[in-house]
Amino acid sequence: MMRPPGWQRITTVLRNPREALTLSRGNIELWANLLIILCALVFMVLKGATFAVTLGTVFGIWAMLSISLNLVVGYTGLLSVGHIGFFGLGAYTVAILTSTTAYENLRTGEIPTFGWPFFAALPVAVLVAGLVALLVGIAFNRFRDDIYVLVSFGFAIISFNVFLNFRALTRGAFGIHDVARPQIGNWVFDTELELMLVSLVLLAIVVGISWFIVSSSFGRVLKAIREDEQVAEVFGYRATHYKLAVWVISAMMTGLAGGMFSSWTTFIDPNSFILLESILLVSIVILGGLATIWGSLLGALAFVLLEEGMRFLPFLPQEYVGQARQVVLGVLLVVLMMFRPQGLVGRFKL
Amino acid sequence: MEQHSSTTEIRPHTASEGMTLELRDVSVHFGAVAALQNVSLGVTTGELAAVMGPNGAGKSTVLKAIMGLAPVTGGQVFWRGAPLMAATHEIVKQGISFVPQGRRVFTHLSVSENLELGCLYLNDRAEQQRRLDSVLELFPVLYDKRRDMASQMSGGQQQMLALGRGLMANPEALLLDEPTLGLAPIIVKEVFEKVHEINEKLQTTIFVVEHNINGVLDIANRAYVLDKGRLVHSGTPQSVQETNILTDVFLGRLGGESEDEL
Numbered sequence: 113m114m115r116p117p118g119w120q121r122i123t124t125v126l127r128n129p130r131e132a133l134t135l136s137r138g139n140i141e142l143w144a145n146l147l148i149i150l151c152a153l154v155f156m157v158l159k160g161a162t163f164a165v166t167l168g169t170v171f172g173i174w175a176m177l178s179i180s181l182n183l184v185v186g187y188t189g190l191l192s193v194g195h196i197g198f199f200g201l202g203a204y205t206v207a208i209l210t211s212t213t214a215y216e217n218l219r220t221g222e223i224p225t226f227g228w229p230f231f232a233a234l235p236v237a238v239l240v241a242g243l244v245a246l247l248v249g250i251a252f253n254r255f256r257d258d259i260y261v262l263v264s265f266g267f268a269i270i271s272f273n274v275f276l277n278f279r280a281l282t283r284g285a286f287g288i289h290d291v292a293r294p295q296i297g298n299w300v301f302d303t304e305l306e307l308m309l310v311s312l313v314l315l316a317i318v319v320g321i322s323w324f325i326v327s328s329s330f331g332r333v334l335k336a337i338r339e340d341e342q343v344a345e346v347f348g349y350r351a352t353h354y355k356l357a358v359w360v361i362s363a364m365m366t367g368l369a370g371g372m373f374s375s376w377t378t379f380i381d382p383n384s385f386i387l388l389e390s391i392l393l394v395s396i397v398i399l400g401g402l403a404t405i406w407g408s409l410l411g412a413l414a415f416v417l418l419e420e421g422m423r424f425l426p427f428l429p430q431e432y433v434g435q436a437r438q439v440v441l442g443v444l445l446v447v448l449m450m451f452r453p454q455g456l457v458g459r460f461k462l
Numbered sequence: 463m464e465q466h467s468s469t470t471e472i473r474p475h476t477a478s479e480g481m482t483l484e485l486r487d488v489s490v491h492f493g494a495v496a497a498l499q500n501v502s503l504g505v506t507t508g509e510l511a512a513v514m515g516p517n518g519a520g521k522s523t524v525l526k527a528i529m530g531l532a533p534v535t536g537g538q539v540f541w542r543g544a545p546l547m548a549a550t551h552e553i554v555k556q557g558i559s560f561v562p563q564g565r566r567v568f569t570h571l572s573v574s575e576n577l578e579l580g581c582l583y584l585n586d587r588a589e590q591q592r593r594l595d596s597v598l599e600l601f602p603v604l605y606d607k608r609r610d611m612a613s614q615m616s617g618g619q620q621q622m623l624a625l626g627r628g629l630m631a632n633p634e635a636l637l638l639d640e641p642t643l644g645l646a647p648i649i650v651k652e653v654f655e656k657v658h659e660i661n662e663k664l665q666t667t668i669f670v671v672e673h674n675i676n677g678v679l680d681i682a683n684r685a686y687v688l689d690k691g692r693l694v695h696s697g698t699p700q701s702v703q704e705t706n707i708l709t710d711v712f713l714g715r716l717g718g719e720s721e722d723e724l
Contacts, residue, residue: 332571340566346550347579348551348555349582349583
């Protein structure tokens with residue numbers, strides 16, 4: 113049976129707690145884990161359960177994004193900065209299909225309303241993201257390395273412009289209001305706690321699928337492609353097919369996260385899907401570590417803590433919080449690249 | 463010095479009969495650079511053929527042409543008497559396995575995982591396990607390190623791993639590109655012994671491109687010498703040793719048009 117990384121160390125410590133001291137000496141991974149989890153606990157205690165619950169929902173969304181992107185960047189070696197496009201596609205699909213805004217009350221253009229329930233729209237959002245990924249992926253498959261970054265960059269820009277300018281469907285900069293909350297029968301998941309539960313259940317599904325992929329022979333071929341695509345071909349694996357498959361799966365999971373995001377905020381506009389968000393997402397993947405699901409969870413948690421935590425720094429005026437977050441994350445990224453390019457718990461360098 | 467091309471009793475230039483794997487008048491061009499020019503050579507079942515020559519002679523290009531990794535601009539590759547038209551990823555399924563230059567093992571995977579990648583495409587766990595067991599039996603050093611990461615192995619051990627990975631496909635023909643490159647003399651000897659063992663014991667047809675002339679001639683049944691993309695000698699290993707052909711090509715005494723480094 114395949115065990116999660118670090119399992120042996122955990123069982124060793126459980127058998128003999130004194131071993132913990134020996135194992136922790138100079139173990140940056142362990143300290144990073146402890147520090148981030150401790151920060152999360154302190155945050156929860158200081159700011160109360162309600163805030164922690166909101167944080168949990170945001171964490172779920174970022175973790176889904178981070179894990180799906182890690183399948184492409186970490187496990188397959190394709191540095192995509194265009195995943196924000198799939199996130200937006202998922203979000204807009206759910207928003208368009210579920211929104212029930214009465215536009216006569218607004219002084220802006222109307223878009224068709226469908227009034228679908230969230231759980232009916234979500235699979236469509238996943239499929240739309242997958243279908244677009246398939247079409248885009250067929251075009252992208254011929255590219256590698258730096259060129260791949262550039263073409264995915266192009267995709268992020270194109271998708272943002274579609275969200276902004278395809279007003280007949282997206283209402284452009286006005287955004288879409290009243291996105292439906294998850295609902296099963298008469299049970300509407302509209303409290304923060306319920307939304308967190310939905311977010312974490314979806315995250316669990318994403319973790320499960322990703323764990324299955326990376327533990328399977330399919331995942332092993334992806335790792336081989338990341339290391340040496342030509343040799344993988346020589347041994348009978350058509351790299352382009354594998355890369356396309358993981359790209360589509362990753363985009364579908366990103367679309368799922370987008371759908372959840374849309375429902376959680378109940379309002380979306382193109383500003384949530386700008387290139388900077390994509391860069392932040394890549395930063396989270398690198399921060400946690402390439403080719404590790406646990407690293408993606410940890411990276412997302414660290415990011416959410418950093419993002420929300422800075423809001424409460426007494427010496428930082430509120431109007432600078434947004435910019436300060438980006439500066440801190442940028443500095444963190446530079447420091448990581450200099451001293452720990454494999455990320456907090458990763459094994460591979462970019 | 464006069465350009466010369468010699469053949470012996472094996473007559474590989476014209477003897478397509480009985481050849482298992484054969485290049486007939488194959489040319490390869492990378493842009494304007496001719497890497498191979500009308501090269502005809504081959505190997506029969508169970509044989510070990512060596513391709514030798516100085517840097518830039520086109521030795522590795524021979525194997526790449528077979529594997530579909532180099533653009534063949536003229537001539538054709540034949541496998542079991544029929545043109546080999548398959549794409550690179552299909553060739554291993556037809557019975558030809560390639561061990562590339564520089565080992566190129568997957569360093570972030572374990573030894574077992576590397577080996578299993580040699581035949582994961584089979585989707586048959588029992589067969590994969592059977593092949594893994596037989597390869598580990600053939601390479602005791604890999605058995606001892608089967609759970610280690612490939613990156614933790616020495617160059618010689620990685621070469622054994624590359625050979626073992628190539629054998630996992632249970633190939634009829636094994637293509638080896640410079641299997642002793644960068645290895646210490648004692649390890650070179652071990653690698654040649656293992657290649658010889660694979661050829662003798664498993665009756666695997668082997669095409670080996672090699673710099674280490676003495677070592678490879680000791681185990682080869684057939685030898686080819688390339689220079690500047692042209693075949694300048696083919697025959698038995700003895701025929702190579704009896705002539706000065708290798709001295710001539712390595713010292714650049716054959717003349718002819720010089721091509722860029724390949």
